[in-house]
Amino acid sequence: VLHVPNTFRTSRLYTKPVNALLLRRMPLLRAIFKHYCASKNELSTLNARQGPHAPPEVITLAGWQRFVEESQLIGDASRFSQREASICFCWARMLVVDEVDNMVLNCCMTFTDFMEALGRVADLVSPVEPQDMEKVMLENSSWGNTACMLTKNLSKSPKESKDAAARNDSLESLTWSYYGPLIRNSGLCDKDVVLRERRESEGFLTTKSRPLHEKLGQLIDWVAAGLGVFTATYYEHELMKKLHQIP
Numbered sequence: 113v114l115h116v117p118n119t120f121r122t123s124r125l126y127t128k129p130v131n132a133l134l135l136r137r138m139p140l141l142r143a144i145f146k147h148y149c150a151s152k153n154e155l156s157t158l159n160a161r162q163g164p165h166a167p168p169e170v171i172t173l174a175g176w177q178r179f180v181e182e183s184q185l186i187g188d189a190s191r192f193s194q195r196e197a198s199i200c201f202c203w204a205r206m207l208v209v210d211e212v213d214n215m216v217l218n219c220c221m222t223f224t225d226f227m228e229a230l231g232r233v234a235d236l237v238s239p240v241e242p243q244d245m246e247k248v249m250l251e252n253s254s255w256g257n258t259a260c261m262l263t264k265n266l267s268k269s270p271k272e273s274k275d276a277a278a279r280n281d282s283l284e285s286l287t288w289s290y291y292g293p294l295i296r297n298s299g300l301c302d303k304d305v306v307l308r309e310r311r312e313s314e315g316f317l318t319t320k321s322r323p324l325h326e327k328l329g330q331l332i333d334w335v336a337a338g339l340g341v342f343t344a345t346y347y348e349h350e351l352m353k354k355l356h357q358i359p
Contacts, residue, residue: 117203125231129325134227137332140348144339145226147355148175155216170220176201176229184338189291190237200236204229231324234331241322242330245290281348287330288337295338 124130134141149169171179180186180197204225208218221229240248336348343358345351 115203120203120232120235121228124235124320124324125228127323127325129323130231130328133325133329133332140332140336140352141227141230142223143352143355144179144335145169145171145223147358148179150175150220155220170216170222171226172220173198173201176221180233182339182342183335184292184295184341185233185237185335187295189294192233192237196236197233200229200232204232230331230335231328234327235320235324237331238320238322238327239287239330239334240290241326242286245286249290283333283337283340283346283348283351285330285333285337287333291334292337292341295341 146169148171150172154172154175155170177194177197180192180194185192186194186197201221205218205221206225208214336351339355340346340351343351343354345354
């Protein structure tokens, strides 16, 4: 695929809204990154020289592939594959001047690279817009009471929403309620609705119709809830605690 990595960075990633979003979700993102970081033994199998400026924590391609699998990003709901995950991994890493003396940096992903890779995944998957999710869920009885409950919560004032968030850091979200039943194969959603034809903005090199921070926010919600299913946790603080405990 013909692609200039810096184009995505300058036109989509390096914006104030994206920066604000990443800062707000930083504790969760760091917990996830550290959980999937490579051990010294894993790095030694690369037979890689770690230069003097190499960071102590990095994720290998295998670690990244495990992350996208365990966070439920791979599958029909996202139409996102391990092949595309590998491309996002490669494009998100910064250029290394001396790849021989800094082979770890050349082969692995730093935390900064990890955040960029999430942005690339969000742009590629391009989750359905929240208002369209609400409309589809309300019009299709397959989702049952979930749609009504979420619509009621989303209609709260900003102050009410902020107060609710302070009391409850549930991993449930509109994005997960829309895609989650299909991922879990629970039969609680209309597969024909979710498995629609590709949106025009899906894909690596398509024209994007929405700012990245909107898609990235949805993707982080998806990742958190997906890892919640994998680790059997229901709240964000429980998930972060579990990620620190699981080797």
